[in-house]
Amino acid sequence: MKLVNRVLCLGFVPLAILLIACGGDDDSSPTSGAPTAPPPTNPTTTAANPAPSGPSISVADFSYSPAALTVPAGQVAIATRNMGPSPHTFTIDNVVDVQLNAGQSTAIQFSAAAGSYTFYCTLHGRSVMSGQLTVQ
Numbered sequence: 001m002k003l004v005n006r007v008l009c010l011g012f013v014p015l016a017i018l019l020i021a022c023g024g025d026d027d028s029s030p031t032s033g034a035p036t037a038p039p040p041t042n043p044t045t046t047a048a049n050p051a052p053s054g055p056s057i058s059v060a061d062f063s064y065s066p067a068a069l070t071v072p073a074g075q076v077a078i079a080t081r082n083m084g085p086s087p088h089t090f091t092i093d094n095v096v097d098v099q100l101n102a103g104q105s106t107a108i109q110f111s112a113a114a115g116s117y118t119f120y121c122t123l124h125g126r127s128v129m130s131g132q133l134t135v136q
């Protein structure tokens with residue numbers, strides 16, 4: 001009888017560990033450790049400082065530079081800088097739409113699955129200002 005109890009007990013320990021390990025909330029935000037942070041309902045956020053590393057795009061003279069960019073899938077962060085005198089946007093239909101004001105640096109963050117996306121400026125049109133984002 002004791003052996004049965006021991007076997008049952010040992011059987012439950014890994015199960016309990018598994019449940020604890022799976023019960024964790026892995027929805028962690030890299031921006032702050034504040035427990036009162038709202039859930040990421042809005043896919044588009046801007047921060048005061050652009051990401052220190054990673055892809056970046058500068059905008060001037062009605063074009064993006066570079067016009068083609070490859071980023072890892074998931075949470076995408078792109079640092080942008082509008083060098084020109086006119087406002088522009090960084091827009092991917094149904095994914096992200098951020099205004100880039102003249103002379104301003106903007107950190108764009110959004111979620112994207114793997115694929116190829118066309119980003120463009122809604123203020124000047126897809127035929128004037130566009131580029132290609134590859135998410136892989």
Ligand SMILES: [Cu+2]
Pocket residue numbers: 062087088089121122123124125129
């Ligand atoms: Cu524009």
